[in-house]
Amino acid sequence: MSWEQRNGGGRYYTRSRRERGRIVREYVGAGPIAELAAIQDEAERVRREEKARAWREEREDLDALDGTAGELCELAELLTRAALLAAGYRQHNRGEWRKPHG
Amino acid sequence: MGEVSRQDELSPEERREALEDLKSLITRGHDGDEEALAKMDTVLERIPSIARKFGNLNVLVEEGFIERTASNSPFRQKSLKINLENMREELAGPNPSPLEVLGAERVASCWLQLHYAELIYNENVPKFTISVDDYHQKRLDRLHRRYLSAMRSLAQVRKLLKPKVAQINIGEKQQINTGAPLAPPGESGDKATRELSA
Numbered sequence: 001m002s003w004e005q006r007n008g009g010g011r012y013y014t015r016s017r018r019e020r021g022r023i024v025r026e027y028v029g030a031g032p033i034a035e036l037a038a039i040q041d042e043a044e045r046v047r048r049e050e051k052a053r054a055w056r057e058e059r060e061d062l063d064a065l066d067g068t069a070g071e072l073c074e075l076a077e078l079l080t081r082a083a084l085l086a087a088g089y090r091q092h093n094r095g096e097w098r099k100p101h102g
Numbered sequence: 103m104g105e106v107s108r109q110d111e112l113s114p115e116e117r118r119e120a121l122e123d124l125k126s127l128i129t130r131g132h133d134g135d136e137e138a139l140a141k142m143d144t145v146l147e148r149i150p151s152i153a154r155k156f157g158n159l160n161v162l163v164e165e166g167f168i169e170r171t172a173s174n175s176p177f178r179q180k181s182l183k184i185n186l187e188n189m190r191e192e193l194a195g196p197n198p199s200p201l202e203v204l205g206a207e208r209v210a211s212c213w214l215q216l217h218y219a220e221l222i223y224n225e226n227v228p229k230f231t232i233s234v235d236d237y238h239q240k241r242l243d244r245l246h247r248r249y250l251s252a253m254r255s256l257a258q259v260r261k262l263l264k265p266k267v268a269q270i271n272i273g274e275k276q277q278i279n280t281g282a283p284l285a286p287p288g289e290s291g292d293k294a295t296r297e298l299s300a
Contacts, residue, residue, distance in 0.1 A: 055234060059237065062241070065163060065166045065167065065215075066215070066241070066244075066245075068159055068162050068163050068166070069159070069163045069211055069212070069215055069248070070248075071117060071121070071159055072159035072160055072163060072207070072208055072211055073208055073211075073212065073248055073251070073252060074121055075121065075124075075152075075153070075159070075204070076204045076205055076207075076208040076252070076255065077251070077255055078121065078124045078125060078128060079124075079145070079146070079149055079152070079201060079204060080201060080205065080255045080258065080259055081128050082124065082127070082128055082131070082142045082145055082146060083142075083146055083201055083259070083263055084258070084262060084263065085128060085131045085132060085139065085142060086131075086139060086142040086143055086146055087262065087263055089262060090132065091132065097258060097262060
């Protein structure tokens with residue numbers, strides 16, 4: 001979204017959007033209507049940025065919690081494997097744990 | 103958790119390093135390295151202290167999720183904590199080994215995570231954009247896998263590492279089952295033994 005000025009004339013408010021992979025510029029106009037459109041667009045941009053920021057924070061929080069939980073899982077899993085190995089079991093093809101014969 | 107016990111905790115980098123060390127020990131042990139297998143016994147003897155050094159991760163996880171799941175309802179928070187505590191006790195069973203305690207904590211934490219993830223997904227799915235929906239779907243899949251793996255691991259510990267029930271026949275018709283719970287009224291000791299060893 002931007003204001004354009006051509007050949008020393010009045011200011012025009014324009015919007016750019018992507019259509020089928022191409023950037024299309026729409027001339028909204030000049031004067032109070034254009035001012036209003038610009039205000040609306042700015043409010044919409046701020047709202048979108050807020051939403052994106054909130055989602056980024058939410059995602060970081062979830063990832064941090066998942067990371068801590070992942071560590072707990074990894075620790076328990078490794079200790080279980082260690083206990084099975086120490087008890088003489090071996091894992092076959094990443095599947096079942098069996099005691100080797102002999 | 104008190105300050106004293108916190109001083110023993112490992113930093114996140116140290117925790118990662120400890121996990122890597124354990125992983126390499128297991129790989130070596132699996133390949134038949136006797137030294138690694140011998141070291142494993144020492145590690146296993148120290149499970150409670152190792153878990154402590156990891157700083158009660160399950161408490162951190164649970165507090166984080168409870169806060170999010172029931173932030174505006176102290177009653178719900180309390181009941182969720184009680185529910186988790188009961189779940190842990192039930193999963194660990196009577197006289198649990200340290201590994202069973204850790205396994206039960208893991209299952210309860212995984213259940214809470216999955217439960218919370220399903221809750222936020224179901225509540226917010228109409229508002230999600232495609233990319234946000236994709237993130238949540240992948241997360242749900244991951245947490246579901248983790249939950250299943252936690253249960254499988256606990257079952258393995260139970261099945262393969264619990265001391266087997268021993269039967270000592272003293273008299274001609276007398277039988278004492280050690281290591282097995284008492285048979286419920288109306289059931290013979292034989293039946294209980296058969297079920298446990300099945």
